[in-house]
Amino acid sequence: MAKHKIYTMSVAKVYPHYITKAEKKGRSGEEVDEITRWLTGYSQEQLDKQLEQGTDFETFFEAAPALNPSRKMITGVICGVRVEDIEEPIMQEIRYLDKLVDELAKGKAMKKILRS
Template sequence: MAEHKIYTMSVAKVYPHYVTKAEKKGRTKAEVDEIIRWLTGYSQEGLEAQLEEQKDFETFFAEAPRLNPSRSLIKGVICGVRVEDIEEPIMQEIRYLDKLIDELAKGKAMEKILRK
């Protein structure tokens, strides 16, 4: 099976779009960073280093210090596909992140986004 183009795309290229999407809805870059840190276990410094080094999505998730075990509680549809039904692990991680950013942009409370 051919690898998806997004796997080799730099997270740093997509990150500004996450921030813009959030800010258009009155949310903040700090909230986007908090979501990414919650999902991946990166510290703020670690996240910034990944972005600066232009790591691709596959490497970004492979090097994540601690993928949050509660991420399996993320349910719903993103890009017409249920995130809980995605079988490719990297694609599922990417879609988890997309879903969380969508929830942020839709005004959901951070404690609900972070599955507390």
């Protein structure tokens, strides 16, 4: 089976859209970074490097230093699909990030977004 197109897409091409979505709703790019670091275990320096290098989504999540075990608490619908029901691991990680950015843009408190 062929890989989904998003797997080979650069995270750096999509990331500005996450930030724009958050900023349109009065949130910040720093909060998007915080969410991404929480999810993946990247430090800010490592995250910046991944974006600078144009790393694709598949590599970005496969190389993540420490995927947060609490990410399994992320539930709900994104793009018409329940994130907890997605069977492909990389697609599920991508959708977890999408869902967290959605929650941020909807005004949810960071404490709740980060499942603390």
